Amino acid sequence: MNSKKIKPLELNFCGIKFDSPLVLLSGCVGFGEEYTRIKGFSNTDAGAICLKGTTLEPRLGNPAHRLCETPMGLINAIGLQNPGAAYVIEQILPALDFSETRFIANVSGSTLEEYVQVTRLFDDSPIDAIEINISCPNVKEGGVVFGNDPEMSARVVAACRAVTNKPLITKLSPNQTNIADNAQRCIEAGSDAFAVINTLMGMAIDVEKRQPIIGNNQGGLSGPAIKPVALLKVHQVYQVCKAHNIPIIGQGGISTAEDALEFLIAGASAVGVGTALFYEPLILPEINNGIKNYMQRHGIDHVAQLTGTLSLND
Amino acid sequence: MLNQRNSIHIEEAEIITHQPFAGKQFYLQVKSPQIATLATPGSFVQLRCAASLPLRRPLSIMKTHPDGGTVDFIYKVVGKGTQLLSQQNTGSTLSLLGPIGQPFTLDPKFSLPLLIGGGVGIPPMVFLSDQLRKQSKHYNPLVIMGSEVPFPFTPAPSQYIVPGLPDGVIAAMPLLEDWGITSRLTTLQGYPGCFEGYVTDLAKTWLDNLTSEQQQKVAIFACGPHPMLAAVNNLAKAYQLPIQISLEEFMACGVGGCAGCTVPIQTPQGLAMKRVCVDGPVFNGHDVVFS
Numbered sequence: 153m154n155s156k157k158i159k160p161l162e163l164n165f166c167g168i169k170f171d172s173p174l175v176l177l178s179g180c181v182g183f184g185e186e187y188t189r190i191k192g193f194s195n196t197d198a199g200a201i202c203l204k205g206t207t208l209e210p211r212l213g214n215p216a217h218r219l220c221e222t223p224m225g226l227i228n229a230i231g232l233q234n235p236g237a238a239y240v241i242e243q244i245l246p247a248l249d250f251s252e253t254r255f256i257a258n259v260s261g262s263t264l265e266e267y268v269q270v271t272r273l274f275d276d277s278p279i280d281a282i283e284i285n286i287s288c289p290n291v292k293e294g295g296v297v298f299g300n301d302p303e304m305s306a307r308v309v310a311a312c313r314a315v316t317n318k319p320l321i322t323k324l325s326p327n328q329t330n331i332a333d334n335a336q337r338c339i340e341a342g343s344d345a346f347a348v349i350n351t352l353m354g355m356a357i358d359v360e361k362r363q364p365i366i367g368n369n370q371g372g373l374s375g376p377a378i379k380p381v382a383l384l385k386v387h388q389v390y391q392v393c394k395a396h397n398i399p400i401i402g403q404g405g406i407s408t409a410e411d412a413l414e415f416l417i418a419g420a421s422a423v424g425v426g427t428a429l430f431y432e433p434l435i436l437p438e439i440n441n442g443i444k445n446y447m448q449r450h451g452i453d454h455v456a457q458l459t460g461t462l463s464l465n466d
Numbered sequence: 467m468l469n470q471r472n473s474i475h476i477e478e479a480e481i482i483t484h485q486p487f488a489g490k491q492f493y494l495q496v497k498s499p500q501i502a503t504l505a506t507p508g509s510f511v512q513l514r515c516a517a518s519l520p521l522r523r524p525l526s527i528m529k530t531h532p533d534g535g536t537v538d539f540i541y542k543v544v545g546k547g548t549q550l551l552s553q554q555n556t557g558s559t560l561s562l563l564g565p566i567g568q569p570f571t572l573d574p575k576f577s578l579p580l581l582i583g584g585g586v587g588i589p590p591m592v593f594l595s596d597q598l599r600k601q602s603k604h605y606n607p608l609v610i611m612g613s614e615v616p617f618p619f620t621p622a623p624s625q626y627i628v629p630g631l632p633d634g635v636i637a638a639m640p641l642l643e644d645w646g647i648t649s650r651l652t653t654l655q656g657y658p659g660c661f662e663g664y665v666t667d668l669a670k671t672w673l674d675n676l677t678s679e680q681q682q683k684v685a686i687f688a689c690g691p692h693p694m695l696a697a698v699n700n701l702a703k704a705y706q707l708p709i710q711i712s713l714e715e716f717m718a719c720g721v722g723g724c725a726g727c728t729v730p731i732q733t734p735q736g737l738a739m740k741r742v743c744v745d746g747p748v749f750n751g752h753d754v755v756f757s
Contacts, residue, residue, distance in 0.1 A: 179724065186723040189744070190563070191472040204725070212730075212739050219716045219726040221521045226718060233725050233739055430718045431520040433563070434476060 160447055161440060163199070163456050165399055165422055166319035166344045168254055168280050170199030172440050173416065173455050175401050177426035178202035178258035178283060178323075179230060183244045190433045197436035199422060200254035202347075203240070205285050206274075208266045210236040214290060215367035220356040225377030225405075226427050227354050229290040229368035232260050237273045245277055254280040256321065259312070262293035268311045275316035282318050284308060284343075287325030287350035289372040296350070299325035299334075306337040313342030321401065323347040326378075326385050335389045339396050347401045347424065348389050349382045375427040379405030383418050390419025390460055399459075407431065409442020416443075416458040474566055474721060475500040478559045482536055489615025490543040492552055499535030501527075501564045507594035508712055508748040511537070511564030512720035516550035522563055523547040524717045524727075524743070526689065528589035529596055537562075540589045540618045563720050567747045570594050570710050572605070576685035579607040580672070580707075582665050582698050584690025585614070590712055592641065594687055599645040608672060609642055609649035612665040612694070621651055621659060630675025631668070635661045665690075666697045673705055681705060688712070688751070696756040709751030715742045730755035 161172045176187075176198045184201050187193045195201060213233025220227045234240070240257075248255055257274040259282055261267040267284065274282050286305050288295030298304045309322055322338045324331055326349040335346055351372025356365045364370065382404020389400055402420025406412050407428035415423045428435055443455065452458060479496035486492050501511060505527050512522035529538040543549050554560065570590075572579070579598060583591035588611050598605045608628065611617070617639070624638035626648040635650055637659030642649040652661040652668050661668045673681060684705070688698045689712040702709035715727040722744035731740040732753045740746060 180719070182723040182725070185470070186719070186721050186744075188471045189474045189721045191475050212737065213725065213728065216729070217716045218728065219718050219724075221519065221718075224520075226521065228718070228724070228726060230725050233728065427718075430720075430724065433719075433721070 158454055160444055160453065161455050163421060163454070165200070166281065168319060170254060170422060172197065172199040173412070173422040173443065174198050174436055174439060175403070175422050175424045176201040176429070177403055177424040178205055178285065179228075180426035180429055183240065184248050184255055187429065187433060192434050195249070195252040197440060198253050200256050200280065202256045202258050202283055204234055205232045205258045205260040205288060206234050206237050206240050206270060207232060207260050207262075208237055208269050210234065210239065217365055217367055220365040220371070222354070222356055222373065223377060225373050225375035226430070227356055227366055227371040227373050228351070229366045229371035231290050231368060232288060237270045241273055241277045245279065250278060256281045256283050258283045258285050258323070260285040260288055260291070260294065262291070264308055264311055266294070267308050268315055271312040272315040275318055279318065281321060282312070282316060283321040283323050283347055284312055285323050285350070287323050289325070289327065289351055289353045289370070290368055296325045296327055299350070300328040302334040302337045305334050306341040309338045309341035309343045319344045321345040321347050323350055324385070324389065325350050326381055327353050331385050332388045332392050336392045339392065339398055343398070345399045345401065346389055346393065347403060349385045349404050352378050352381060374405070376405040376407055379411060383414055386415055386420050387418045387462065393419065394460055407435065409439045409446065412439050412443055413446055413458070416455065417460070417462045419460040419462070421456065421459050474563060475504070477501060477562045479537070479562045480559050481554060481556050484554060484556050486552070487616065487618040491615065491618045492541055492543070493618065494539040494541065495536050496560060496562070497535055498537045498562050501562060502530040502535045502537050503532045505530050505537065505565035506569040507597050508569035508590055509565035509567045510747060511562045512566065512717065513551070514561040515547040516554070519547055519550055521718060522561065522720060523551070524714060524720065526590045526712070527565070528592045530593070542586050566720050566743055568745065570687055570748050572597070572601070573685065574604040576683055576708060577605055578680060578683045579605055580669060580684055580686045581607055581609040582669060582686065582688040582690070583609070584612045584665055584694040587688070587690030587694070587712070588613070588618070590689045591687065592639075595642055595645060595647045599647055602646060607647055609639070609647060610652060610665050610668050611639065611649060612652040612690070614653060614655055616657070617651060621657070623659060624648065624650070628672065630672060632661065632671070634659065635668070664697065665694060666701050669698070669701060681707070685709070686751070692756070699751045699754065699756065702751055710748050711751040711754060712747045713742050713749060713754070714747065717743055719743070
């Protein structure tokens with residue numbers, strides 16, 4: 153027995169210690185430092201931070217407009233703008249304060265080989281874990297094209313698995329027929345964990361111009377509007393994960409402690425916060441405290457004890 | 467990057483004054499002491515227009531009153547956000563994030579600043595004028611403002627003569643007059659005392675009347691609609707003048723996290739997509755790629 157007392161919100165995620173179950177989501181918080189511009193915001197309030205999707209070569213991303221607010225949601229089509237893996241590893245990672253939180257790379261690519269090359273580069277870096285983004289809806293090749301095909305998903309995971317021993321988190325797309333089947337295949341291919349879900353594909357139209365508002369015509373919908381969808385997907389993926397002890401970062405529209413608790417109960421071990429930061433940048437302590445208060449009220453010592461405690465109706 | 471920490475503040479700002487003008491324009495003053503103290507010309511705020519629309523909208527700052535802790539804006543209703551904002555009453559609070567962004571930078575080498583504001587691009591030029599009047603020893607600016615809806619102030623005849631401008635072009639912004647800053651107005655709507663034409667036409671007339679020695683002291687600062695900025699940029703190119711322009715784009719986080727508000731910018735390393743929020747909103751006009 154480890155005599156050191158584990159704090160209520162602390163958890164072991166694939167062998168890494170998260171100080172909180174809150175994970176800041178890829179694409180929402182740049183390369184880890186951006187939100188600290190805001191007074192009162194601290195990376196220490198997050199268990200981990202997923203960096204912006206990174207490809208082998210720099211990418212300029214999509215043309216404007218890249219964003220459109222919709223009822224309780226946001227459509228985005230950034231198009232994986234990033235400075236390339238070498239720049240991220242050589243210029244950005246050394247400037248991050250790894251004593252504050254855990255940093256997770258988000259690996260993207262247009263080809264299987266690109267996923268492997270980027271994973272290999274991050275494997276040889278101080279990054280704590282690697283998220284494989286096979287669910288980006290805003291690029292023409294790779295991304296969701298791979299993620300919606302269980303066979304291809306598994307091939308990407310297996311190929312990345314072969315080049316790294318760091319924890320491998322597969323980010324699953326909600327835009328597919330059977331997310332649980334896909335998860336099963338990815339577990340067999342060597343995925344250590346899942347991020348569930350990426351954005352839902354969506355569109356918004358300017359009726360005066362009769363044109364899509366988003367430059368890329370379509371984009372990924374995030375925010376509170378997608379929470380019920382995300383919750384069900386987490387529940388479904390958990391059914392295949394629990395036997396293998398594979399943790400899930402539940403994500404999609406979480407903006408309150410109650411939202412976070414729903415995901416934990418549905419089967420998530422950690423919970424992602426993304427779009428909610430755009431609304432309330434200082435929301436993290438509030439969600440952490442809300443989870444803690446709930447645990448106290450229900451006599452739960454460690455947040456991990458909440459995972460998958462859902463009891464279904466008969 | 468660590469030195470950028472804690473530079474942006476969140477304030478729940480009470481509406482002190484909210485007053486409509488013609489052309490769906492509004493004057494808004496809020497109590498926001500931190501932003502009032504820290505904002506500089508060109509920086510902006512993200513403002514929540516209504517609870518039903520949780521994403522804040524970017525709004526440029528027209529003036530700050532650090533002593534009273536207030537910030538002034540003029541905005542025009544252009545979409546859902548500004549429509550909801552226009553319905554907010556005095557006494558209610560708005561959630562502000564700011565100040566954000568790279569401001570305009572002045573250089574005493576360019577002692578003849580030419581400020582050009584079009585429509586909703588007028589407010590940041592007022593803020594910059596406020597800074598220039600405090601350094602009147604170094605600068606002798608001209609402010610040109612254009613609008614196709616009635617100006618959000620009552621124009622008055624200028625007490626300052628600008629050599630070379632057509633007769634009768636005498637309308638000015640009274641606030642700038644009070645500050646000792648020369649301004650002129652342009653429109654295609656025939657408003658009295660205004661120059662009949664584009665801001666760039668009047669700017670060109672003024673530039674052509676300067677000696678070449680004077681022209682070398684001119685730096686342009688501009689904010690306004692995209693076509694106007696492109697035209698002003700071309701003017702700066704033609705006269706080989708430095709130019710700083712303030713851009714806008716749909717925005718989500720406002721702190722550089724989402725890369726949603728990017729614009730194409732030419733850099734020594736090639737074309738880059740720069741974030742309007744934290745890399746801008748003020749860019750070197752010569753680097754901006756206009757589509």
